[in-house]
Amino acid sequence: TMSGGDQEPGHCYVGIDVGTGSVRAALVDQRGIVLAFAEQPIKKWEPQFNHHEQSSEDIWAACCLVTKKVVQGIDVHRIRGLGFDATCSLVVLDKQFHPLPVNHEGDSYRNVIMWLDHRAVSQVQRINKTKHGVLQYVGGVMSVEMQAPKLLWLKENLRETCWDKAGHFFDLPDFLSWKATGVTARSLCSLVCKWTYSAEKGWDDSFWKMIGLDDLIGDNYSKIGNLVLPPGTSLGSGLTPEAAKELGLPSGIAVAASLIDAHAGGLGVIGADVRGHGLVCEGQPVTSRLAVICGTSSCHMGISKDPIFVPGVWGPYFSAMVPGFWLNEGGQSVTGKLIDHMVQGHAAFPELQAKATARCQSIYAYLNNHLDLIKKAQPVGFLTVDLHVWPDFHGNRSPLADLTLKGMVTGLTLSQDLDDLAILYLATVQAIAFGTRSIIEAMQAAGHSLSTLFLCGGLSKNPLFVQMHADITGMPVVLSQEVESVLVGAAILGACASGDFTSVQEAMARMSQVGKIVFPRQEDKKYYDKKYQVFLKMVEHQREYSAIMNGN
Ligand SMILES: Nc1ncnc2c1ncn2[C@@H]1O[C@H](COP(=O)(O)OP(=O)(O)O)[C@@H](O)[C@H]1O
Ligand SMILES: O=C(CO)[C@H](O)[C@H](O)COP(=O)(O)O
Numbered sequence: 001t002m003s004g005g006d007q008e009p010g011h012c013y014v015g016i017d018v019g020t021g022s023v024r025a026a027l028v029d030q031r032g033i034v035l036a037f038a039e040q041p042i043k044k045w046e047p048q049f050n051h052h053e054q055s056s057e058d059i060w061a062a063c064c065l066v067t068k069k070v071v072q073g074i075d076v077h078r079i080r081g082l083g084f085d086a087t088c089s090l091v092v093l094d095k096q097f098h099p100l101p102v103n104h105e106g107d108s109y110r111n112v113i114m115w116l117d118h119r120a121v122s123q124v125q126r127i128n129k130t131k132h133g134v135l136q137y138v139g140g141v142m143s144v145e146m147q148a149p150k151l152l153w154l155k156e157n158l159r160e161t162c163w164d165k166a167g168h169f170f171d172l173p174d175f176l177s178w179k180a181t182g183v184t185a186r187s188l189c190s191l192v193c194k195w196t197y198s199a200e201k202g203w204d205d206s207f208w209k210m211i212g213l214d215d216l217i218g219d220n221y222s223k224i225g226n227l228v229l230p231p232g233t234s235l236g237s238g239l240t241p242e243a244a245k246e247l248g249l250p251s252g253i254a255v256a257a258s259l260i261d262a263h264a265g266g267l268g269v270i271g272a273d274v275r276g277h278g279l280v281c282e283g284q285p286v287t288s289r290l291a292v293i294c295g296t297s298s299c300h301m302g303i304s305k306d307p308i309f310v311p312g313v314w315g316p317y318f319s320a321m322v323p324g325f326w327l328n329e330g331g332q333s334v335t336g337k338l339i340d341h342m343v344q345g346h347a348a349f350p351e352l353q354a355k356a357t358a359r360c361q362s363i364y365a366y367l368n369n370h371l372d373l374i375k376k377a378q379p380v381g382f383l384t385v386d387l388h389v390w391p392d393f394h395g396n397r398s399p400l401a402d403l404t405l406k407g408m409v410t411g412l413t414l415s416q417d418l419d420d421l422a423i424l425y426l427a428t429v430q431a432i433a434f435g436t437r438s439i440i441e442a443m444q445a446a447g448h449s450l451s452t453l454f455l456c457g458g459l460s461k462n463p464l465f466v467q468m469h470a471d472i473t474g475m476p477v478v479l480s481q482e483v484e485s486v487l488v489g490a491a492i493l494g495a496c497a498s499g500d501f502t503s504v505q506e507a508m509a510r511m512s513q514v515g516k517i518v519f520p521r522q523e524d525k526k527y528y529d530k531k532y533q534v535f536l537k538m539v540e541h542q543r544e545y546s547a548i549m550n551g552n
Helices: 054-072 122-128 132-135 147-157 172-181 188-194 205-209 241-247 263-270 336-344 349-358 361-374 380-384 417-443 463-473 483-496 504-511 524-551
Strands: 013-016 022-029 035-042 079-086 091-092 166-171 289-294 298-304 314-318 326-332 388-389 408-410 452-454 477-480 513-519
Touching: 013 054, 013 166, 013 172, 013 263, 013 463, 013 483, 022 166, 022 452, 022 483, 035 326, 035 483, 054 079, 054 172, 079 132, 079 263, 079 483, 091 147, 091 388, 122 147, 132 314, 166 172, 166 188, 172 188, 172 241, 188 314, 263 289, 263 298, 263 326, 263 452, 263 477, 263 483, 289 417, 298 417, 314 452, 326 417, 336 349, 336 361, 336 417, 349 361, 349 417, 361 417, 361 463, 380 417, 380 524, 388 417, 388 513, 388 524, 408 524, 417 463, 452 463, 463 477, 463 513, 463 524, 483 504, 513 524
Parallel strands: 013 079, 289 452, 452 477
Antiparallel strands: 013 022, 022 035, 091 166, 289 298, 298 326, 314 326, 388 408, 477 513
């Protein structure tokens, strides 16, 4: 039997995390220990370049499958609460809550415009031209990945088949809590971060009018949400009998207002007790910690007591992650996806796959091991002295906020062997870490004072990725005891909703535990400082190239 501090023994919570590529569920106890875990891939469509779609029905079915798996064999009466987090994709339903197509094919099964979809370029450019005041709270420039440009795209492109019929536009985390409870309330997290809602002032009519979406104002914003609740708030009467049956959980258990996935990861790691590990952040305010959630994308979550405006970094968002604190969210749109792309696109990929399979290793474990063999006496990072990557293959989210930027590689040779693949992989991992360094520098320059990184997400399972982040940023990297920290974050929501904890802060402190810590190799600093200089030159050069090509 388990006991969890002051609370009733044996209480546990279910967290459901909907990532880009899969849905995960975990059963988590009051100390934040993951008792059971399950994962299920979800479908993705790319009907044309830069259009990325999913299905809310497919996603919900996957949620049900993984939840049933993690509670199998346990006394379900121990389960006190359920929390969801998800990517910030846009779900479209009609007035009867049936899916509507977000595509020219009219396929209503595909009713989700994914977060990384870049179809609304012209729309976001027009939104940014308005210079409306709400843009100050998204780093000065709205991202094509946010919801307003996507809504405008739907109105301009799918008027009859989608826009005119639409009854409800949900951020995916809010769709999930609605599915579970029948309550259409939105989370403050999603509306503040992706929909221009202000925690203090609510919706701004003048923004929607100015961008040509005044039709959303009607009926007190019922299509995009008029009841807005802090993450972790218990919704309605909890889990409905219908959803309970589908998920395999008792009906009536508490269901929390949700979080976006990166924010759940932030909750899962940022509040841990760091005493006794020799970390600079020990005894310092929590605002000296930066949570970096690294999956398909990387998100850099820093909090502050007062609002800080960082050009090119989203926010400041009040109470969007930790209640009472302002959040700045830097990001890189593709990180895990970029590494996969580089590795899978290389001529030696089939050889890599075969060799990794033969050794029962993941391709990344194989590559890391291969790099160790070819580095000889040098530190592994020094293998890229003449190979440099600029990682913006899907535009730059932060700190440049420029979706037109592209990827760059310099230092290519005629080699296509496994060594070549491994070194290109290393240079890509390093480029992502340099991107993080540039985001940290922008945040520091604007007033954040950060000293320690807390990494989680799929990429934090890659020791090379973690070491490079420490070496290149010069900061220690703290990993959690539970690899699935994002799920712990979702479970923290369920725990708050259940009433077992009095606040998100209390649940955070109790349920996140420090695991491994990776310190930077100070002796390599000079080398990485030089590579960082090259990194910054690369984007300058890219901009010079486009100036030449766009000139007369
Ligand atoms: N064990 C591992 N070693 C190295 N990389 C991993 C590992 N597991 C996952 N990844 C990488 O993490 C990324 C996915 O992270 P994840 O957090 O699962 O994504 P998402 O939340 O976006 O669905 C992938 O790009 C994958 O390459
Ligand atoms: O915009 C984001 C958070 O605000 C994330 O990038 C998005 O939700 C996707 O996350 P992931 O890389 O974990 O799939």
